Structures are given as structure tokens and as C-alpha cells.
Amino acid sequence: MEVIHTVAELRAALKGRQVACVPTMGNLHEGHLQLVRLARQEAECTVATIFVNRLQFAPHEDFDRYPRTLEADCEKLRQEGVDFVFAPSEREMYPEPQEYLVVPPPACADILEGQFRPGFFRGVATVVLKLFNIVQPEVAVFGKKDYQQLLIVRNMVRQLNLPIRIVAGETARAADGLALSSRNGYLSTEERARAILLYQVLQDVAAAITTGNRDYAALEQAAMERLRAEGWLPDYVAVRKQADLQSPAAADRELVVLAAAKLGTTRLIDNLEVAVP
Numbered sequence: 001m002e003v004i005h006t007v008a009e010l011r012a013a014l015k016g017r018q019v020a021c022v023p024t025m026g027n028l029h030e031g032h033l034q035l036v037r038l039a040r041q042e043a044e045c046t047v048a049t050i051f052v053n054r055l056q057f058a059p060h061e062d063f064d065r066y067p068r069t070l071e072a073d074c075e076k077l078r079q080e081g082v083d084f085v086f087a088p089s090e091r092e093m094y095p096e097p098q099e100y101l102v103v104p105p106p107a108c109a110d111i112l113e114g115q116f117r118p119g120f121f122r123g124v125a126t127v128v129l130k131l132f133n134i135v136q137p138e139v140a141v142f143g144k145k146d147y148q149q150l151l152i153v154r155n156m157v158r159q160l161n162l163p164i165r166i167v168a169g170e171t172a173r174a175a176d177g178l179a180l181s182s183r184n185g186y187l188s189t190e191e192r193a194r195a196i197l198l199y200q201v202l203q204d205v206a207a208a209i210t211t212g213n214r215d216y217a218a219l220e221q222a223a224m225e226r227l228r229a230e231g232w233l234p235d236y237v238a239v240r241k242q243a244d245l246q247s248p249a250a251a252d253r254e255l256v257v258l259a260a261a262k263l264g265t266t267r268l269i270d271n272l273e274v275a276v277p
């Protein structure tokens with residue numbers, strides 16, 4: 001496995017190869033490694049990118065303290081049989097102020113995560129397009145854990161005619177059900193024990209829908225109340241259509257329940273797909 005830090009070297013190394021790419025911000029856990037395993041099935045050459053993208057963090061967010069663990073990440077990727085790691089510096093990715101930006105449409109980017117993290121998806125879409133142009137993969141793998149990000153990347157690829165197939169990986173969970181996330185590392189031991197509630201709430205909303213409850217607004221409200229009662233600060237619990245993350249009509253069947261909530265100072269997100277019978 002080769003670790004490459006510059007665009008020029010990466011382009012030279014990948015010339016003529018069929019590539020599957022896994023974009024990450026590092027601090028890799030089993031969830032990322034599952035995406036890497038998917039990527040390895042898709043192409044002869046696997047590239048993982050590691051770059052903590054300042055553009056997708058608001059000034060008050062955790063850009064500075066976001067865990068940077070390049071050496072340990074590379075060891076994990078080596079063990080998974082990754083061919084190349086692209087770990088550019090900030091200067092390499094943004095040698096000049098990034099004035100050309102990808103602005104995803106408000107209908108999908110200013111709701112849910114975008115409502116609470118204004119500009120987040122502009123930062124994500126911009127860096128993902130840059131990474132796609134640098135790596136030029138045939139396939140790129142993204143996790144369903146970031147459901148809205150996956151939708152926005154898929155829509156960008158389709159609307160901009162990028163010759164890239166997007167593959168979605170299922171959310172990896174700890175034994176108790178908590179979705180794996182680099183930010184779980186911010187939780188204290190006591191918070192980690194309580195963190196499972198977020199997934200339990202999603203499961204209960206999904207179970208209510210499967211057993212015939214169609215009052216999605218009431219289910220969302222009750223779920224938020226439950227989180228609040230247990231000391232969380234929920235941003236949203238929302239029942240949406242899988243296809244476009246808009247509110248479902250009565251006839252819609254393929255739904256997803258999404259939630260974001262703060263436990264102490266740590267903001268966690270999770271989601272669960274649900275098929276209405």
C-alpha cells in the first residue's frame with residue numbers, strides 16, 4: 001500500500017487503472033473498513049482518501065479537535081488490502097481560497113442536517129467533487145449512516161453526468177446498536193452507555209410505522225420528547241421518503257427515520273430505513 005500526499009503523484013500512480021474510491025475524514029473504525037471491503041469487490045484498485053475538510057465545518061464546530069490518526073488509519077487500511085491512501089495536506093487540496101463551490105439545491109441540502117449545519121453540504125459536495133476529479137474513480141462508496149450526504153452525492157453525480165457509480169454501504173453498529181462514528185470517541189463512559197437511546201428511538205418509531213401508525217408528526221414529536229426527557233438535546237427526529245428526504249404522503253412506502261441529537265457536547269446522527277407494509 002502506498003500513501004500519497006499530492007495530486008500529481010496520485011494521478012501518476014493511478015494512470016490507466018480502474019479505481020474504487022472510499023472518501024473519508026480518517027479516524028477509521030469498522031464502519032469505514034466495511035466500506036473499504038465493498039470497494040475492493042468493485043474494482044481492481046482501491047483508493048481510500050483521508051482529508052479533514054475544513055469547508056464542511058462551521059466556525060463553532062469541531063474542526064480543530066476532529067481526531068487525526070493517520071498512522072493508525074494507514075495500518076488498518078494496509079490490513080484491508082487497500083492499494084493507495086490519498087492523504088493530502090490542506091494546502092494541497094486548497095492551494096488558494098476555494099471560490100468555485102458546489103451548491104446543492106436547498107430542497108435537499110437545507111433540510112435536516114443542512115438546517116442545523118448551514119453550508120455543510122456545500123462543503124461536502126465541493127470536496128467530494130474535487131476528490132472525484134483527482135482520483136477519477138469508476139466507483140465510489142459512501143455509508144448510509146450519512147443518509148442525506150449519500151443522497152446529495154448521488155444527485156450531484158447524476159446531474160453533473162460524472163461517470164462514477166455510487167455504492168451505498170450499510171451502517172455498522174456496535175454490539176448494543178449504536179451506529180459507529182468517529183464522534184463516538186467524544187462521549188464519556190457514562191454518555192456512551194446512554195448513547196444507545198438514539199437508535200432505540202429510531203427502532204421504536206420504525207416499529208410503530210410497521211404496525212400501522214401513520215401519524216408521522218406525532219411519532220416525531222413523541223420521539224423528541226423521549227430524548228429530551230433523557231437529557232438529550234434533539235435537533236430533529238424526522239420520518240421522510242427514502243428517495244428525496246421530503247415528507248411522505250399517505251401512499252409512500254419506502255421511508256427512512258432520521259435523527260440528530262446532542263448528548264452532552266457530542267452531536268450524534270443516525271437513521272433507519274422502514275418499509276410501510
Ligand code: PAF
Binds near residue numbers: 051
Ligand atoms: O463522510 C465523510 O467522512 C465526509 O463528509 C466526506 C464524504 C469524506 C467528505 O469530506
